[in-house]
Amino acid sequence: MxxxxxxxxxxxxxxxxxxxxxxxxxxxxxxxxxxxxxxxxxxxxxxxxxxxxxxxxxxxxxxxxxxxxxxxxxxxxxxxxxxxxxxxxxxxxxxxxxxxxxxxxxxxxxxxxxxxxxxxNRPQVEAWIASCDSARWWMSSPTGTEITNMLKFNSPATEWGIMPYDSGLVFVSDRLTIEKRTNRKQFLKFDLSEMPDHQRFPWTGNGYQRLYASVVYDTTVRGFSTIDPQNFHAEAYHIGPCSFSAHGRQVYFAFTPVSEKNPKSTAKKIIVRTGIYYSEVDSSGKWSSPAAVPFNDPGCDVTDPFVSLDGGTLYFSANFPQGAGGMDIYYSSRLSNGSWGPPVNMKVINTPANERTPYMTSDSVLYFASDGHIGIGGLDIFRLQNDGIYNLGFPVNSPQDDFNYIVVDTVGVAYFTSNRYGGAGSDDIYRAYTPPMNKYLYLSKVVDVMGDPISSADVAVKGTSLKTVTAADGKFNFTLEKQNSYALNVLERGKAVGWMQVSEDGTSSPANLIKVEVNRSFRLNIHYEYKDWSVRDQDNPSLDQLAAFLKTHPDVYIVVASFTDSRGNDEYNMKLSQKRAGSIVDYLVSKDIDRGRLNPIGYGETRLLNKCGDNVDCTEEEHQQNRRAEFWVVKQ
Incomplete structure (x- = not known):
């Protein structure tokens, strides 16, 4: 056994x-x-x-x-x-x-x-690490943009490559369809002894990419139809994305043609790369055979075409070897003879990672996707505006891939693609709606009484569900309605420890939200002349800042503490410091602060900041450090 x-x-x-x-x-x-x-x-x-x-x-x-x-x-x-x-x-x-x-x-x-x-690549890794830190802040501080899954576009497969056309949109999908194909040739990396499936793309298991068109009125979809590659005389398994000229008579599209010169040997494998081609329609509605742009490279991928509204610039993505790394964004300018000039790398936005799907608006704002800049997750959507690069934030961006952002004529409406969880399939098309002028983005930051930023502070809008957490520099934001009054609170263990009223139209510069901490000492930038207790003119701004704080927080009571250096006897210094504290109180009272909220205490020479005690030889500057004022909150 x-x-x-x-x-x-x-x-x-x-x-x-x-x-x-x-x-x-x-x-x-x-x-x-x-x-x-x-x-x-x-x-x-x-x-x-x-x-x-x-x-x-x-x-x-x-x-x-x-x-x-x-x-x-x-x-x-x-x-x-x-x-x-x-x-x-x-x-x-x-x-x-x-x-x-x-x-x-x-x-x-x-x-x-x-x-x-x-x-x-240390800088790139550091950017990804920074993205992990910033992602939490972005996701806790959503913008006012409303996101809707365009379910009538989407399928269990992939939909992307959105572009305006006529009164609707054209997009790419790899949903499985039944197509009659004859004499089709391979175009990707396949063993030449075995032809690929004509219906199913073995990379993904889905179908091959096709262009679809739809008429869109808000969220309603009509006229759903397939754009057959044969309309462009295209012999390919994949076609798209594409971009149409302003007059709609010329289309630029990503395309992988099959050369008749491909080797027939079963011992060799080939890769035919994606390139950008264009086709023009004549008066009878017939499209011309695809023609290649001059900068296609058989060893590189050239894709994501977008032609400007004036037809003078073609933006695209490519992995040319001289680029920053991965896929970079380039542009080509149309020459006087109508041809396209050499590609120019847009170095201001490209990183060692990937930049994709450029889209230029009529007011010269470039939207693009990148997984190299500091963002939330994979590909994030950014805009290049006035030489500044800005992340569109959450919820447009997510921890997954977000890209292919386009702006349509309707005010506040854009479309983009994302493979965020909860969609209909892999990549889905989403609608982004930014509310009009009745809302604005309120930006501020949480600081302590001395103006130093406080990170990871909980901030809430009283009477609403709006909550957020401050970033490393103390900053936070909320989307608020104009002409409404709001109370903002800094919370600690659920208790308000800082507050202020907001009532504005979003055009003014918001004040800082100050976090009030009981019994924490704050040192004012106030010093005294030797043997003098009067407030110096140069110290008035610091006291004005304190008065403003007290007016903003009418329930706060403080101790005003003053100190002397070690010169003179103890009794004299105690009386002198009490007079100094009193002079500060008098100044604050002159600024309409209730005297009952102010408790002046003189500490004499009992709390020196340095070594300059009795009989110690010190400079005047060192003694000056001890002739100071501090305060702390005792009640709120």
Whole structure:
């Protein structure tokens, strides 16, 4: 019995090992052919047969390349624990954690990656770490933009590449459709001995990208139809995104044509890259054959075309080797002969990571997506305006990928693409509506009585559900309605420890919100002349600041404390300091502060700030440090 079991177990063991090796080899073939959706189940079987780093990290890569961040996180977490795991697995683990909104864990993994890899791009890693810190603030301080999933556009597949056209939108979708195809040639990296599925794209498992058009009236969709690539005489599995000229008679689109000169050898693999092509429609409605722009490069991806309203500039994304890294945004200007000039790298916005989907408005504001600038998660949407780069904030941006932002004529309406959780499919189209002029963004910051910023302070708008947390520099914001009055509170353990009234139209500069802390001493920038108790003219601004604080907080009572240096006897100095405290009270009373809220106390030379005690030789400047005033809140 025992020997039988041994033989059976031995043969079963050998059989499983052999099967696992075969499965892993086939998975690698699919992986090398970019057939990630096909490779995933094979890598899973290979990993179940034998736990290996190779299977785990390749599974993680397949999920990452299909933007499945939850599965990517799971498998990279496994990969980094296995022997001889590479530093890049930790980087991708950090990126997946970041995309899943796990900012604290992502920050830790970014730091570990930077320590493990001497070749890590330090500035880029530091930007991602900063993004983990800023993401929490952005998500706790939402803008007033309202986000709506355009369910009538979206499917369980991917929808993106939105662009205005006529009275509606054109967009890209890889939803599965049944198309009759004849004599279609491959265009991506495939083994030439095996033609790809004509209906299903093996990278994602979805269909091939197609252009769709829709007439949009607010959130209503009509005239839903497919734009067939054959309308542009395009022989391709994928087409899009695209951009139409202002008059609608010329279209620029991303396209991967198949050359008749592609090698037929079964021993060779090729990659045909995406390029930008254009087509023009004649008076009969017939589109011309696609023509390539002059800067397409067979070794690079050139995509995301956007042609300016005047037709004079073409913006696009490309991974040219001379760029900043990843995909960069470029522009080309139309020459006098009608052709396109050499591409110009938009260095002001490009990073070592990726910049995508440029869109220029009529008032010269450039919207683009980037995963290299400080943001919330993966790709975030930014705008370039007056040489400044601004993150659009939450909820337009999310921990996942947000991109392809376009502005339409309707006031306050824009569209963008996101693969945030809770959508209809992978990438979904969303509508962003920013309320009109009756609302404004109120910006302020929380400081202590001396004006120093307070981070991580809880701020709430009394009588509403609006709450937020201050950033590292004490700043916060709320979207408020104009002409309404609001009470803002700084909270500590649920109790208000700072407050102010807001009633404005959003055009004035808001005052700082001061956090009041009982029994915390604050030193005013006030000093006295030797043996004198009068308030100096140069100290009036500091006292005016204190008076303003007391007027803003009418329930606050304070101690006004004054001090002397060590020269003179103790009794004299005690009386002198009491007079100094009294002079401050008199000044505040002259500014309409109730004397009953002010308690003057002189401490003489009992609380020196330095070594300058009795019989110690000190400079006049050192003695001056001790001739000072302080105050602290005793009641609020």
């Amino acid at each position: 025992t020997r039988f079991y041994s033989i059976v177990l031995f043969f079963l063991f050998v059989g499983v090992q052999g099967y696992g090796q075969y499965i892993l080899k086939k998975a690698d073939e699919f992986y090398d052919q970019f057939r990630y959706a096909d490779a995933i189940p094979l890598y899973q079987k290979a990993y179940q047969s034998k736990i290996t780093l190779h299977a785990a990290e390749h599974l993680a890569d397949c999920y990452r390349l299909n933007n499945d961040y939850q599965q990517a996180e799971h498998w990279y977490e496994i990969a980094i624990t296995l022997q001889e795991s590479k530093a890049r697995n930790r980087l991708y683990y950090a990126r997946a954690l970041h995309n899943n909104g796990k900012f604290t864990e992502a920050r830790q993994q970014y730091t570990a990656y930077a320590e493990a890899d001497n070749l890590a």
